[in-house]
Structure formats: structure tokens, C-alpha cells
Amino acid sequence: MSRGFVKEDDQEEVPIVPPRADLPAGATNYVTPRGMEALLSEKNSMISEREAIDLDNESERRIAVNHLNAKLQLLNDRIRSAKVVEPKGQPHDEVRFGATVSLKIDGSKKTHSYQITGVDEADIAHGKIAFVSPIAKLLTNKRVGDKVVLKLIRGDRVFEILDIAYDSK
Template sequence: MPTLPMTAAGHAALTDELAERTRIKRPHLAERIQQASADEPNLIENSEYQAALGEQGLNEARIAELESKLARAETIDVSKLSGETIKFGATVTLTDQDTGEERICQIVGEPEADPAKGKISFSSPLARALIGRSKGSVVAVETPGGDKSYKVEQVRWLP
């Protein structure tokens, strides 16, 4: 089974979510199911029971997914990385060559990627274009909205 690279912060976030789902949400859902079945014994027509059962199924699926990801996790301590060359974990400041707009993003593992928060997966088109480059480089990226060109302004190693 292939490993999943992720930052220490990403690993901690998945571990916290797993703990919350197993220690808090799982017992709460079991209690809701028990209460709903006590309130209305006809379980087929008991909408609260059916809703809680569905939510329990989704929670258990997410728990299994988190356990699998954490079992395959290869945690990379970004604070121990350095250098001018962009690689996994780098926080990069870019300038859009068309608009002049500045963008800051960190290259992270797929489980922790959140483009709205500036965390891009190492397998994303932008990250693939950036990896191996350094300050001053200009990269071209094919996006759904058309081709984009970015200049690398800064490479930092933030935890």
C-alpha cells in the first residue's frame, strides 16, 4: 500500500478528527439511535432513527478512511527542511503574471489539501509546476479557467 506524505500539522489534524469521531460522535450517534428506537418502535417509519443510522454509517466510513490514511501516513517535519528549491512542505509566495495579484500557498499532502486556505496538494498542477523551481522562476499552469503564469517571489519553510 503506498504511503501518504503529509505535514506534521496535517497528521495532527487527521488524528484530532479521528479522536473526535470515535470518542464523541460515535457514542452520541449510538445514543441517538437508541433513543429514536425507544420513541418509535416501528423503525421503518421512524425518520429520526433512519437519519441517525445514516449519519452513523457516514461517520463509520469517515473513521475507516481516517484510520487508513493515518496508517499509510509518512509525516514530514517541514521545520527541518530548508533550501531555495521548492519541494514538499514549502510555503511559496507567487505573483500572477496577468493580474499582479499575490498568492501564498503551501505544498502539502493530499489528505490535508485545502486550496481555499492556501494548502495545495503536491499532485496538483500548480504544485507539480513549482516543485524543483526556485525564487525568480516563472511557471505556467494549465487550469480549468485557462492557462496561468506565476512568478516565484519567495520560498519559505514554515511549520
């Protein structure tokens, strides 16, 4: 139909949906078992939210449903591409995906712990870093006692690996 026959009021805005956490092109979407559980739980929550939309205005309802459908599409794509990595299958004497690594930074007495996770699971406030992050890449394949150097503009940071642990779930 020609655009000349469409009323201005009938045009709906295309929902703008923020992208999910960045996964570099060509990178495998590794997730921990907990990460996959979280993705599936998020999907169920979105479906429930979509089903619970109760707006009297049909146009507003369609916009809300379209927005949730767009978010669900991104989430479903991420779930389909996910490759679950079982921690128990990792070599426990090396840092690999799923490891929780205890470190000293720059010789500090304070110990920091970070788990290497999938991009959707990463949350630095909870000690979870994405496997594609510079620190995770430096730590991967290292062992207890190894030191790695992260080159920064303000100077180098030295990370000493104190312990490597794998969560059973």
C-alpha cells in the same frame, strides 16, 4: 441463512460514505505535521461522536454507528498510510512539500501565497494546495526567480516565484 427467512424490516441499508480527498493510486500519502494533527483530531472527534449517539430506535442507532464506523475506516486507512514530512528537513532554497510559495501570476502586482500540503489538508480558500495538483507539480524543485507556465485551454498562466518559506511546525 436463506434470504427467504429474513423479514423486509430487518434489512439495513449499507451506509454510503463519500470518499476522502483523492490520492492517486500508488502515490505516497505525504502530510505535514499539522496535517497529521488534523487527521488525528478528526479521528478523536468521530470516536466521540460515535460514543455520543443516543437514539432510542435501535435500528437508527445501528445505522448511525455503522455510518461513523465506515467513515472511521477510511480515516484510519489514510492515517496508516501517512508519511509525515518535516519542513525543516527540506532544502529551503527550493520548492518542496510543505513550502509556502509566494508568487506573481501573469505579471500581476498582486502576490499570491500557497502552501503545498497533503491531499487531506488542501483547501484553496486557505491557500493550501495538494502536492498532486498541477500547480504544485510545476512549482516543485523550482527556486526564487524561476517562472513556470501552466498550459490551460484559455491560454497559458505564468507563475513567477518570489519567495519560498517553510513553517516550523
